[in-house]
Amino acid sequence: MATIRFEGQDYSCAEDEVLLDSLARQGAVLPSACKAGACQTCLTRALKGKPTPVSQQGLKDTLAAQGYFLACLCKPVEDMEIGLASVLSEYSVPLMRKELLNESIIRLRVEKPEGFSYRAGQFVNVRRSDGLSRSYSLASIPSDSYLELHIKRVAEGEMTTWLFDEVAEGDMLSFSGPAGDCFYLAGDLERPLLLAGAGTGLAPLLGIMRDALEQGHRGPIHLFHASLATSGLYLIDELNALAKQHAQLKYTPCVLHGDAPIGGMQGNIIDLPAQVLGTLSGYRIYLCGDPPIVSGLRQKSFMAGAAMQDIYSDPFVFSST
């Protein structure tokens, strides 16, 4: 009989009983719906102990790699500690560098804290001393000695105003993390990759792309980075230089209005990747940025032949203050 620890309480799980039922029997009711492993409402994370393979069947591999499983299918074979959401650690580190990348985007580099382990493409929650907190994606890769964030100024945004106007190099920055399931998984080194996004959606895409290259990815990598106009793009020279270094990498800057930079395209980012690449069957796809763009790109990629399991995304959520 396995013991399951959940929110500080121990529950016993009878043999041949699924975790969802045994917890419910003892008064801890997890969200659930189909109870048949299909709807994924009861998605739970193992903090300690290993979920059964059956309970991870059909899950995205990036979720399974982080210990997520379906409570309605898991008949525990060992003691486990579980949580509904991921439990994040807190860190505080000095800001090493702050620089402007274009008229409205800054790049922050902070020291990577001791023992901080993450996957390129995940995000952290930056926290001000008064508790104000916002999520930002990591543009760095684990072998970098720093963590890199790209931050776009939000008009009257409390957090970005503080980061742009007040925080200086040498100041301490606090954050928790990492979180997110949009990251590269080694194993399909030959597979074509599509990375597409807008604005600071480039941050996680850059991390994922550098990570893939570092892990020896050999298949083609197509990066589409979009903005309303050329002035909203950034790191164009750096990305062109990277593409020159790596023959399999193709970088396409995209703008909705006006002239595109050399080698770029004018049009709607939602349509461009499928237009250029034709069928996306067999691609592994990463989409980051504003939710409407991510959701549009996801639908177009799927309709262009990509399998749903192969589309990873990180839609940014903006707060109005």
Next chain:
Amino acid sequence: MSSVYEQLGGEAAINAAVEVFYRKVLGDKYVVRFFEGVDMEKQAGKQKAFLTMVTGGPNNYTGKDMREGHRHLVKMGLDDSHVDHILCHLRSTLAELGVAQNLIDTVISVAESTRADVLDR
């Protein structure tokens, strides 16, 4: 006799069926407006639960979720004609997967039984 779900090959086959089915549905201009702005992953989970249920796989279908989940769509004009389209896509999906005519008929009659719940009447 084993269920269509088992004959198809269980969970993995249903995953494949969802991809085929969802592509047909999103490609259909007559019904696509009901899927705009919907989280594709959550929607795929629901479609998987639905396809599992109508093929006789493990499920806990009550009809209540179906009714509540479609109520806002009924307000948007969802009616019998849209359900007919969805059932057509289900028929062609099953045919593409090599399901025999008599089994398709069985699956469709189960799906047909959810119509009143879907249309909230």
